[in-house]
Amino acid sequence: xxxxxxxxxxxxxxxxxxxxxxxxxxxxxxxxxxxxxxxxxxxxxxxxxxxxxxxxxxxxxxxxxxxxxxxxxxxxxxxxxxxxxxxxxxxxxxxxxxxxxxxxxxxxxxxxxxxxxxxxxxxxxxxxxxxxxxxxxxxxxxxxxxxxxxxxxxxxxxxxxxxxxxxxxxxxxxxxxxxxxxxxxxxxxxxxxxxxxxxxxxxxxxxxxxxxxxxxxxxxxxxxxxxxxxxxxxxxxxxxxxxxxxxxxxxxxxxxxxxxxxxxxxxxxxxxxxxxxxxxxxxxxxxxxxxxxxxxxxxxxxxxxxxxxxxxxxxxxx
Amino acid sequence: xxxxxxxxxxxxxxxxxxxxxxxxxxxxxxxxxxxxxxxxxxxxxxxxxxxxxxxxxxxxxxxxxxxxxxxxxxxxxxxxxxxxxxxxxxxxxxxxxxxxxxxxxxxxxxxxxxxxxxxxxxxxxxxxxxxxxxxxxxxxxxxxxxxxxxxxxxxxxxxxxxxxxxxxxxxxxxxxxxxxxxxxxxxxxxxxxxxxxxxxxxxxxxxxxxxxxxxxxxxxxxxxxxxxxxxxxxxxxxxxxxxxxxxxxxxxxxxxxxxxxxxxxxxxxxxxxxxxxxxxxxxxxxxxxxxxxxxxxxxxxxxxxxxxxxxxxxxxxxxxxxxxxxxxxxxxxxxxxxxxx
Numbered sequence: 151x152x153x154x155x156x157x158x159x160x161x162x163x164x165x166x167x168x169x170x171x172x173x174x175x176x177x178x179x180x181x182x183x184x185x186x187x188x189x190x191x192x193x194x195x196x197x198x199x200x201x202x203x204x205x206x207x208x209x210x211x212x213x214x215x216x217x218x219x220x221x222x223x224x225x226x227x228x229x230x231x232x233x234x235x236x237x238x239x240x241x242x243x244x245x246x247x248x249x250x251x252x253x254x255x256x257x258x259x260x261x262x263x264x265x266x267x268x269x270x271x272x273x274x275x276x277x278x279x280x281x282x283x284x285x286x287x288x289x290x291x292x293x294x295x296x297x298x299x300x301x302x303x304x305x306x307x308x309x310x311x312x313x314x315x316x317x318x319x320x321x322x323x324x325x326x327x328x329x330x331x332x333x334x335x336x337x338x339x340x341x342x343x344x345x346x347x348x349x350x351x352x353x354x355x356x357x358x359x360x361x362x363x364x365x366x367x368x369x370x371x372x373x374x375x376x377x378x379x380x381x382x383x384x385x386x387x388x389x390x391x392x393x394x395x396x397x398x399x400x401x402x403x404x405x406x407x408x409x410x411x412x413x414x415x416x417x418x419x420x421x422x423x424x425x426x427x428x429x430x431x432x433x434x435x436x437x438x439x440x441x442x443x444x445x446x447x448x449x450x451x452x453x454x455x456x457x458x459x460x461x462x463x464x465x466x467x468x
Numbered sequence: 469x470x471x472x473x474x475x476x477x478x479x480x481x482x483x484x485x486x487x488x489x490x491x492x493x494x495x496x497x498x499x500x501x502x503x504x505x506x507x508x509x510x511x512x513x514x515x516x517x518x519x520x521x522x523x524x525x526x527x528x529x530x531x532x533x534x535x536x537x538x539x540x541x542x543x544x545x546x547x548x549x550x551x552x553x554x555x556x557x558x559x560x561x562x563x564x565x566x567x568x569x570x571x572x573x574x575x576x577x578x579x580x581x582x583x584x585x586x587x588x589x590x591x592x593x594x595x596x597x598x599x600x601x602x603x604x605x606x607x608x609x610x611x612x613x614x615x616x617x618x619x620x621x622x623x624x625x626x627x628x629x630x631x632x633x634x635x636x637x638x639x640x641x642x643x644x645x646x647x648x649x650x651x652x653x654x655x656x657x658x659x660x661x662x663x664x665x666x667x668x669x670x671x672x673x674x675x676x677x678x679x680x681x682x683x684x685x686x687x688x689x690x691x692x693x694x695x696x697x698x699x700x701x702x703x704x705x706x707x708x709x710x711x712x713x714x715x716x717x718x719x720x721x722x723x724x725x726x727x728x729x730x731x732x733x734x735x736x737x738x739x740x741x742x743x744x745x746x747x748x749x750x751x752x753x754x755x756x757x758x759x760x761x762x763x764x765x766x767x768x769x770x771x772x773x774x775x776x777x778x779x780x781x782x783x784x785x786x787x788x789x790x791x792x793x794x795x796x797x798x799x800x801x802x803x804x805x806x807x808x809x
């Protein structure tokens with residue numbers, strides 16, 4: 151049976167194979183410690199928040215943009231929902247909806263200023279990162295604990311051996327994977343990221359689409375922040391610090407390009423899983439935190455270098 | 469003497485002796501000593517691995533104090549010590565580290581208490597049967613086996629008293645440190661409560677150092693520019709002290725703007741010697757991790773049994789909570805802390 155050599159140019163395939171090798175080798179080296187349900191469910195739990203944010207970031211990167219404010223939005227969303235519930239006694243679903251609406255507003259401001267005013271996404275979202283972090287500090291102070299049990303249950307309940315954030319992550323990935331592959335609306339982001347002018351000439355409302363992509367990224371970051379607060383039973387103003395770079399790294403590992411026009415939602419999930427597995431293996435191997443940054447940096451350089459080399463050969467990963 | 473009388477006399481003597489021994493209040497101690505004197509099997513520690521999970525693995529203060537003492541303890545005891553944690557300050561990542569180290573079943577876990585949100589992860593370790601000790605700041609909602617650390621409110625209170633004394637109860641004072649962190653917020657409360665008692669002291673609020681010396685220096689410079697009559701600055705994290713010192717030196721206000729701050733790294737000590745910082749309130753961080761690790765060892769190896777079976781009795785044989793106290797460094801005792809200069 152001949153395997154089509156083109157499939158190895160698909161980042162989803164290569165990353166899946168790499169993850170498989172990593173899992174098999176780790177299972178042999180750390181017998182009983184790595185390949186058990188407890189460990190794997192903890193790995194998935196700890197990457198679930200990043201993965202939800204990564205889905206929004208992948209859509210943005212496909213369209214040729216990115217958002218550095220997502221980590222601050224994670225802290226703000228959890229803080230605002232907690233503030234409303236704890237201090238004002240607001241009903242849990244209402245607090246969640248208000249918090250998500252506030253995150254949509256942040257995305258709207260980001261998107262409008264990037265698309266209509268022409269501010270560079272780096273500058274706009276960097277500024278928004280600071281503003282929203284300040285808002286997170288304002289609403290959650292030194293942190294809010296003792297949140298309602300009904301809210302905590304959203305992040306702490308178990309189903310089939312996995313804690314609820316893992317299931318939320320899978321639901322988000324499945325929904326957006328379908329939407330990005332199958333709907334015209336989301337397919338337009340590939341055209342915008344591939345050639346913005348051509349997309350505009352072909353009748354796509356590029357500016358409006360850009361605003362929507364920023365709103366989506368903020369909403370998913372907000373959702374991740376609310377799930378994180380529910381999981382911890384507390385809102386932390388320092389939550390999500392450094393998350394933006396971690397998520398962008400995972401998404402690029404998953405096949406996105408900073409130039410736009412490529413990437414898959416499944417790639418975002420696999421990139422996050424890969425980084426989560428590497429972190430887990432380094433914990434099992436008792437590798438110091440000093441080395442973790444070095445190893446992740448090297449992995450990112452190798453992934454991007456591979457991308458560039460393949461592009462030069464005219465066989466960019468899909 | 470007939471045999472019968474001799475028998476009765478012996479019987480009475482025996483009964484009296486028994487009575488005397490049974491009435492001796494030190495009998496229990498004899499019993500315990502006897503138990504302790506019995507040769508114990510040598511403690512097998514060859515497989516022991518004690519893991520410290522910190523919030524910021526390469527933070528110089530943690531490396532120089534917490535981790536140094538922890539590894540030194542490990543070498544002395546002949547056991548393996550491992551330090552894990554994120555390479556930047558990140559509580560959520562610390563939670564991930566705690567949770568992911570549990571399946572590898574370390575002998576004991578020593579956890580840097582930073583934020584109440586880590587309670588869930590600590591409880592998971594306890595539920596998995598891993599002896600777990602928290603140090604630095606207590607995580608009150610957790611079921612940790614022991615805590616060693618200091619009271620941050622007390623750190624603030626001591627700074628407040630020192631500052632009120634330095635500025636003679638009047639003038640403008642600002643606080644600089646991390647904002648939004650539970651332990652430091654308790655510190656701000658402590659200093660604020662003391663300074664509130666002085667009607668002539670005006671508090672300019674708390675300002676974010678963002679955990680960086682440069683940012684602390686920038687904030688302090690802005691405060692000095694905005695308030696030329698600023699009397700004092702209180703610092704609340706390890707990076708703040710050098711930043712405040714730099715700003716005061718550059719503004720040419722050494723001795724005019726008084727500085728009290730936390731921690732006692734070499735830069736802090738140098739600034740005390742130069743007269744830039746007047747008071748340092750330090751934690752005894754080495755004691756957190758040395759005794760924290762020792763507590764774990766004692767718990768695992770039942771060094772001090774308090775009953776025939778402490779687990780079955782539902783008790784832990786180590787202290788529940790230990791306040792290691794604070795130290796105050798001024799120009800008067802700097803030589804004892806910084807002998808090289």
